[in-house]
Amino acid sequence: MKERGPNTLAVHAGEVPDPVTGASAPNLVMSSTFALDEPVGFSINAFEGERPYIYTRWDNPTVRMLEEKLAALEGVEDCVAFGSGMAATAAVLLAGLKAGDHVVMSDVNYAGTAELARHTLPEYGIETTPVDTSDLSAVAAAMRPQTRMLWIETPANPILRLTDIAAVAAIAAAHEVPLAVDSTFATPIATQPLALGADFVVHSLTKYIGGHGDALGGAVLGSRERIEPLRTNPLVHFGGVISPFNAWLIARGAATLPIRMRAHEEGAKQVAAFLEDHPAVGRVNYPGLASHPQRALAERQMANCSGTLSFQVRGDGEALAARMAKQLEIIHYAVSLGHHRSLIYWIDTDAMMASSFHLEGDQLAGYQAFAGDGVFRLSVGLEDGQDLCRDLDRVLS
Numbered sequence: 001m002k003e004r005g006p007n008t009l010a011v012h013a014g015e016v017p018d019p020v021t022g023a024s025a026p027n028l029v030m031s032s033t034f035a036l037d038e039p040v041g042f043s044i045n046a047f048e049g050e051r052p053y054i055y056t057r058w059d060n061p062t063v064r065m066l067e068e069k070l071a072a073l074e075g076v077e078d079c080v081a082f083g084s085g086m087a088a089t090a091a092v093l094l095a096g097l098k099a100g101d102h103v104v105m106s107d108v109n110y111a112g113t114a115e116l117a118r119h120t121l122p123e124y125g126i127e128t129t130p131v132d133t134s135d136l137s138a139v140a141a142a143m144r145p146q147t148r149m150l151w152i153e154t155p156a157n158p159i160l161r162l163t164d165i166a167a168v169a170a171i172a173a174a175h176e177v178p179l180a181v182d183s184t185f186a187t188p189i190a191t192q193p194l195a196l197g198a199d200f201v202v203h204s205l206t207k208y209i210g211g212h213g214d215a216l217g218g219a220v221l222g223s224r225e226r227i228e229p230l231r232t233n234p235l236v237h238f239g240g241v242i243s244p245f246n247a248w249l250i251a252r253g254a255a256t257l258p259i260r261m262r263a264h265e266e267g268a269k270q271v272a273a274f275l276e277d278h279p280a281v282g283r284v285n286y287p288g289l290a291s292h293p294q295r296a297l298a299e300r301q302m303a304n305c306s307g308t309l310s311f312q313v314r315g316d317g318e319a320l321a322a323r324m325a326k327q328l329e330i331i332h333y334a335v336s337l338g339h340h341r342s343l344i345y346w347i348d349t350d351a352m353m354a355s356s357f358h359l360e361g362d363q364l365a366g367y368q369a370f371a372g373d374g375v376f377r378l379s380v381g382l383e384d385g386q387d388l389c390r391d392l393d394r395v396l397s
Helices: 004-014 063-072 085-096 111-124 136-142 165-174 222-238 245-253 256-277 295-301 317-327 349-357 361-371 385-396
Strands: 078-082 102-106 127-131 147-153 177-182 200-204 218-224 283-284 310-313 343-348 374-379
Touching: 004 063, 004 256, 063 078, 063 218, 063 245, 078 085, 078 222, 078 317, 085 111, 085 147, 085 177, 085 200, 085 385, 102 111, 111 127, 111 147, 111 222, 111 349, 127 147, 136 165, 136 317, 147 165, 147 317, 218 222, 218 349, 256 283, 256 310, 256 385, 310 317, 317 343, 317 374, 343 349, 349 361, 361 374
Parallel strands: 102 127, 102 147, 147 177, 177 200
Antiparallel strands: 078 218, 200 218, 283 310, 310 374, 343 374
16 A cells, blocks of 8 residues: 555554455444453553454454554554544653653644643643744754654644744754644645654544544654554544544545545635635735745645634734624534534634743744734635635624
């Protein structure tokens, strides 16, 4: 499979016809436990190397099929799936850090990640320094002797700011610490962070990879040496296990990921261009636009600019959000992103600072350069672009 293209990998990686029935589609194995041919150890730590299926919290054939498919798409050795993107994030941070350690993290990222870093990690004696990771000098200056991990998210949620993965990976390597990249917005179709020097890549499978808004999941990918400890410790002992049914749904969604990402990008470019010319819109943040301040990096680092954008409006954003929730006919006013249907949500800057980011000074100014007083995050689905533009125009106007 290593020599196959992304469309072929998305459909076939991890899957084989059932050897008994000949079924072409992958099986859904819902069993929580498995009958064994002989007695084996009662702890996952009793095994070295390959182990049989024993208990679904440890491993499951349907989940393993998904993990192999994702590893093939990302072009890496191994993958471990979790019950949500946050479970995957927590696994990397809590397994890789201990009391007294320090992590340098993007100052703008998924709200759950930001809150985990700022509110929860300090309770475990782990210090976090939030940094604008698009500023390489700031990243280098934030590194300390106690730093044990560097964490970035690119594109960053919700402002679509980019980070140069290869350049940040060089900083991490110079300090001999692992680099973790949340690549949920990009997906393996746009960016493969490990090929650029990262050590871990994290995905919320709930978003583009699942693609249909009907299953929660998360994944961490990397070398077998780095991933196996996550399987034998955070997965088994923290218990953030993905349901086999959700794994089956997400694998079915992943089969169309390459063609969906092409369609998401096409629609997002059309909608972003429409919004950029609309008199009610002040700014559009989308890496596929020539106006994006990091367009050159997007062209170098992203093979696909994905389907999520954000935009400022010239009037009262909160009042407009209330109208959108009642008047939009095609686009759903709802959280999340990466689904086949379009979703929009108002993200107020003051509220985000109070709840999640707590930025001040230059970092706050850097956020406001993209977001102003607030942005609408729009995840462009698979509908016709002209229909989405008409739906937005009717409410914006």
